[in-house]
Amino acid sequence: MQNPDTAATDAAPHPAGQQGLAALTLAAIGVVYGDIGTSPLYTVKEIFAPHTGVPLDAPHLIGAVSTIFWALMLVVTLKYVILILRADNHGEGGGLALTALAARAVGQRPALRNALLLLGVFGATLFYGDSLITPAISVLGAMEGLEVVTPALKPYVVPATVAILIGLFLMQRFGTAVVGRFFGPIIVLWFTVLGAAGAWHIAQQPAILAALNPLHAWEFLSGRGWHVFAAVGAIVLALTGAEALYADMGHFGRKPIQIAWTGLVMPGLALNYLGQGALLMGDPSAIQNPFYRQFPEAWLLPALVLATLAAIIASQAVISGAYSLTKQAIQLGFLPRMRVRYTSAREKGQIYVPGVNWALLVGVLAVVLFFRSSSALASAYGIAVTLTMMITTVLTYFVVREGWRMPAPVAMGATVFFLAIDALLVAGCAIKFLDGGWFPLTLGLLLFVLMSTWRRGRELLMESIRHDGLVLQDFINQLDPRSVNRAERTAVYAVADPDTVPQALLHNLRHNQVLHARNVILTVRFHDVPWVPMERRVDVQALDHGFWRVQVNYGFMNTPDVPKALELTASHGLAVPLFETSYFLSRETVVPTRGSGMAHWREKLFATMSQNAGGVVEFFRLPGNAVVELGTRVPI
Structure with a gap:
């Protein structure tokens, strides 16, 4: 069997033509935004961790929250929601779909085409690192709420995390059709609670609203000198999951994803980050866990349950994404055939890949047992995501310039702007290399060797x-x-x-x-x-x-x-x-x-x-x- 690179006409029906816009928007909230939606569990705490050197005072709280807000606006809203969602490969999105689109745009230049294919494949391999870290950090971050309920439960954080993750991966073989119906409403409730909790604390400390001024973000970054990279490495945690907007476009369509972001997700996230900043302005001791300290004591257990459900959903989305990516890589000729099971007779996208599932389970458990806390794991988180973002920017340039024939100044100007942001984010994560950032990079390089070897080997076999x-x-x-x-x-x-x-x-x-x-x-x-x-x-x-x-x-x-x-x-x-x-x-x-x-x-x-x-x-x-x-x- 053969995997060439010639193009064919696509006539797949657009998702919006099959279901109502409201239903698709609800489903998109549940699947697309689970990852980025759990970032408030740990992001603010990490920005003010001792290793970043950021003082816990009002000016730096306003500056840090302002940086988070404008990072969400520039990277997620402008780059992904407004611009990159337009770069669809006949309705499909994601790293490999974009790679195929960019490679086809430069099809008359074989050397450049092969280079873009390899670059895109390397970006895809980094996703597997994210597939290991996201379930671990999301569930760990949620389970650390046990310590807030009572310090006596601290020894049970890691065992509870392991038990939940084992159960999650054991359930994969049954498919997500049944559980998927509850994803949307739960995540809607999650973002509603995020926004409401944040709004309550903003009302107590309205001075935090100064964070909406981008000058405070600029002052925060420029005033840190070389130490800015440590803070940026923590701020990146607020952006993890941005790639999911693009990767899941084929399942829901561009418009539902955009509506979900602007109508619920972005407001909920912005209010919660502002609320955590307001909480810390009034009570700096809450830095031990500013997310859970937003809630009154009587609400801690319900918040813990809701956070755990949100973390499981975030993990499910990444795991399902790993299955889909594996299937695409197999069919594009970058991985050998694997056993693929279809868990739904009606939804072609619901698949289960046993080999990938058990490999991910072993990897996720190893990550949890090695790092043992969301703070330690935050050091490993981010570098794979930011490198993927940078690769997406590079590939998008060739789509915009070569495929869409946009003027060179427009294509180059936008690319340079976003590459500058990506470079800052990558540099902020790179300083965490020895503290855990090596893990997703090493995994990505190993997978890249496997995938490039398979493709080249098939070419030699054909010859x-x-x-x-x-x-x-x-x-x-x-x-x-x-x-x-x-x-x-x-x-x-x-x-x-x-x-x-x-x-x-x-x-x-x-x-x-x-x-x-x-x-x-x-x-x-x-x-x-x-x-x-x-x-x-x-x-x-x-x-x-x-x-x-x-x-x-x-x-x-x-x-x-x-x-x-x-x-x-x-x-x-x-x-x-x-x-x-x-x-x-x-x-x-x-x-x-x-x-x-x-x-x-x-x-x-x-x-x-x-x-x-x-x-x-x-x-x-x-x-x-x-x-x-x-x-x-x-x-x-």
Whole structure:
């Protein structure tokens, strides 16, 4: 099977056409904003942590809250909600969708195109680091409310966090359809409570409203000197989850996400950050946990329960995102096939990837047990997110300039402005490298090595098959149909290269001395668009002597189903009867050889990945009782 980079037309229906705008907006609140919505649990506390050196007094409280507010306005509202949401790949968003869009925009320059693909893939690998840290820091931050209820419960914070996370990952195999119905209302309640609690404390200390003046943010940043990076590294925590706005656009559409942000999420966040600042102006001792200290003692337990639910929802959104990203990476050719389970018969986006789920669980538990508190974990949080933001800015430039043909001064000016902000955020997180920032970067680099090795290995494998294989058309031209036995059935040969004779066909001829009446040379191609419509699903070419060449086309968001696609060939004159068809697969055993290609250790790594790749049968939904697999050794 093959993963090229040619484009195809998308005709997927827009989400807003299927559901009402209000329902989509409610769903977007529940799924998109869970991550950024839990940031108030720990952000303000970290800005005034001892290592930042920020004094806990009124001028610095106003400056810090002002910086948070204007960071939300510039980075989230202006960059993502207003600008980047316009860069949709036929309705889809996210790192890999943007990468495909940017690569297509510079398609006439192969070197630049490959560089953008690798840059986008590196950004995608950083998301997996976020997928480990977000559940850990969100649930830990919520469970630390136990200490506020009574210090005697402090020893139970980590065990309670571990128990909740294990339960969360165990539930993944059942899908999110049922729980998902409650996400929206719970997160609406969460943001309402955030806003109400903040407004109450603002009324007690209205002087905090001076934070709405951007000059206070500028004075706060410029007055810190080189120490500004420590404060910025904590302020970044308020922005984590911004990428989710773009990544989830395909599920909800641009307008519901924008309405949810401006109508509820941004007001709720702004009021709560202002409220925490007001609380600390009146009671500096509340810095131990300013979020929970916003609530009267009688409200602590309900606030703790609500925060825990919000943290679980935030974690669920990131975990589901990791599944979707894995599926996209597989279909774009950057990861080997994995077992993918569909947990809903109606919602194609609800999937479960067991291998990713258990790997994430082990990683999340390791993170919790190693860092043991949200404050310690905050040091590891942010660098992956800010680097992803910077990569998004770079990729968006090529979409705006090369794809949309915007004037160079406009495209360059906007890019430089946002890159300057991104660079400040990255620098603020980089100083935390030795305190934990190394973790998501190391994980991202390891995954990048795996993904780039897989893609390059597949290219070398294809080159080897083409070099050593027989040309299909020459084989057909020289074939004497009377010299071989013909079985009155249909044989489908799934191949990566449709121009060479399938190894399985040669084995079948050599060992069984039989050729089927109809021989379908099948290639599955995943295009760098999200969806390929049914009318473009198959390309059929009739060859001589009962041979047919069929190409099945999918987008990287489509769900492959080869037997269903082959039903469409009937209108092209090729009938593929379900119960009279055999599928012949060639299972390549990769043989690493020294010489040109990749480094020998990467060839060995690719061979191991290839050997452990998921089966073609399940991935392409082939009928297991009609599949014949034949092995072949391929040197690279």
